[in-house]
Amino acid sequence: MEGLEVRGLLLVWILGLSFVTATSATSVIVIGAGMSGITAAKTLSEAGIKDFLILEATNRIGGRMCKTTFQGLNVEIGANWVEGVNGKQMNPIWDLAQKLKLRNFQSDYDNVTANIYTHHGGLYPHAVATVAFDVADERSNYTTALSTSMSRNKEEDISILASQRLCNKVPTSPLDMAIDYYTYDYEFAEPPRITSLQNTEPLPTFANFGEDLNFVADTRGYESMVYHIAHQFLTTSKHTANISDPRLLLNKVVREIRYSRSGVIVKTEDGSMYRAKYAMVSVSIGVLQTNLIKFHPDLPHWKLLALYQFNMAVYTKILLKFPYKFWPTGPGTEFFIYADEKRGYYPIWQQMENNYPGSNVLLVTVTDDESRRIEQQSDEETKAEAMEVLRNMFGKNIPDAKAILVPRWWSNRFYKGSFSNWPIGVSRFEYDQIRAPVGNVYFTGEHTSEHYNGYVHGAYLSGIDSAQMLVDCIKKGNCEPKFEGRPKK
Structure with a gap:
């Protein structure tokens, strides 16, 4: 039958x-x-x-491992980093990257406290940003310990935001929200109110494979x-x-x-x-x-x-090409954060000088609802918004971007997003x-x-x-x- x-x-x-x-x-x-x-x-x-x-x-x-050409550069519109490097176990993707000799660069986040910009213009004082990051670390340590305890005792899961509420350290200021976004949304592409505590804290990728992240910038593509x-x-x-x-x-x-x-x-x-x-x-x-x-x-x-x-989840890496550099370059300047009053509004920036020397390219990452909103507007509208943010950070006299690249993973019927959370x-x-x-x-x-x-x-x-x-x-x-x-x- x-x-x-x-x-x-x-x-x-x-x-x-x-x-x-x-x-x-x-x-x-x-x-x-x-x-x-x-x-x-x-x-x-x-x-x-x-x-x-x-x-x-x-x-x-x-x-979702996909390269394209942008202003003469081979860039990744999908997966870009080998995450989990130099730990106690070998990440199989890092092992493969080494065997293929893929051109890659370890991302340097160490000095990000010195590169946080206010939405009014200029940098936060380094001491102020350092205190805010210290509070974020305390919050993260608390949530990790709570997650471990709840898992051990087989308690029901809660969100990361719920754990933040339990320790009375919910981010509310633009600076605190930007750091919180950098800590969670930048990794999971969704906010703490959505993300599971017990299944992300601690994160097996970093616990097992190491905390380093290497950015792939190879002409062959990831x-x-x-x-x-x-x-x-x-x-x-x-x-x-x-x-x-x-x-x-x-x-x-x-x-x-x-x-x-x-x-x-x-x-x-x-x-x-x-x-x-x-x-x-x-x-x-x-x-x-x-x-x-x-x-x-x-x-x-x-x-x-x-x-x-x-x-x-939806994770969008927007690339902008400029006629010349107007942002800081050199050691300790690879990443910078914009702390807007609206959480997640063009928050995480990366200058590409390490990965593509002389390219005059910036990368800004948005996620979740901002990704979906941006996918539904024109690239010119997105460029205008990004330029307004950059002028808030670096002044009104910076040049306009010559070109912009906006991936649209959510709109693509063959993917409907970037990765799961x-x-x-x-x-x-x-x-x-x-x-x-x-x-x-x-x-x-x-x-x-x-x-x-x-x-x-x-x-x-x-x-x-x-x-x-x-x-x-x-x-x-x-x-x-x-x-x-x-x-x-």
Whole structure:
């Protein structure tokens, strides 16, 4: 009956789509060719499961690791840092960056207290900024200790903001809010009132891999890591070194996944259909929260509830090119903060002299609602706002920006954001449900990483972990992976 069900379904689709032909069945269809999808496919290949198909919606692999050209520079509009370096464990992404000799620079945040600008103009006195940072450190130490205690005692989670309230140190002044933004939003892309305490304090990335962050500025792009992994198991052209493997199909936008115990049928936007025994879905959790991909039957309620509760955050790095430098350069000037009365209004600035000498480029980071607002206005409007902030900081006579680059990850239907953030209210029980397969449909991506959601190394490790679960199912018949708290059928 199972076989008849799938064949009948295929026949219905063929009758309804006269130009459609279905491929012969493969073992696995991997949906998405970002870091997690490519790593999952490589893991399958190494386990001897080589009859897979990778369907990628765009014209490239790499996903949210994406370079572009801006004013003659190769820059990253997505992932930019290797976060978690020089710790007691080796971050696998840092290991790979070193093997590939990616051009990178350790980000220097040490002197940021001397580079905080008021919204009225000029710098805060260094002593004033230092005191504010000391208070922020006390607040952070308290919240970390509280989180550790609550986790040990198995108490219910609270938000970071709730923990700040408990120690009576809620930031309210422009300076305090800017430092709070620098501490939390700049890392998680969402504010403390949203972010989980127990699942972010202390943060496993820094606790395990180290607290250093290295900024990638290589002409090959951060995405070259994904290509390096892909070249290890996908065939390439002898003449160009481009991937020519027929198992990788680009510009294939998956719109439907029909699944049963007999297998899966995947339909793409161009009307093509593909059959397999299993599917590995590596799209972002932001996409899973939309209707881009329709599942038949609908995903079970427990799965949807877990997916819909998790957050897809938006992190926007805006680049501005100037005719000449008007900002401080040299040691201790890489990062500077703007403390506006409105929290999160063009707050974190980075001058690119270390990474791109002589470029006369500034990078400003915005997140969350500001990212969404900026994505919906013109680049000229954004440039005008950024210039007003810069003139508040450096005076009215600074030159206008010659060019601006504004990424739009939230508006892009293939991503719907930058990376996942663990919000208040999602327990380990529910997180295991996000990771859990549904029948023959498996899930991977940075949002499924057990300890490193939101990070490139999380995407890398999740691809391996999810694929290994599928390998265990195919080769050992162990198709019910054991997660703590996974609902029993």
